[in-house]
Amino acid sequence: MSIHQPHVRPIVRGKAKAAISLFNGYTRIEKLDWELFSEGNTMIESVEAYLRRYGNYPEVIQADKSYRSRENL
Incomplete structure (x- = not known):
């Protein structure tokens, strides 16, 4: 995924998540x-x-392993 926003400076450990x-x-x-969030929490939402x-x-719900939590299963 590539999200272009020229007014946003790169952060050493940050990236956009969707x-x-x-x-x-x-x-x-x-x-x-642009802040960190847990993918597992966004699935139910x-x-x-x-x-x-x-x-x-x-x-059907298709997701990678980061969405696998006890609550989501």
Whole structure:
């Protein structure tokens, strides 16, 4: 992922992080932040936002290992 913002200086240990969802071929940025955040915590928020938006839970959730927590499983 490459997010270009010329007014933002690079930080030694920082990078943009994003949580993204896909629906009918459209992608939606659920969360974009320059500060550190735990991906595992954003998954439940993203799934609940999907439920409010479309009226049902997603058929499939695909995520990398950073989303695997006891709560999310």
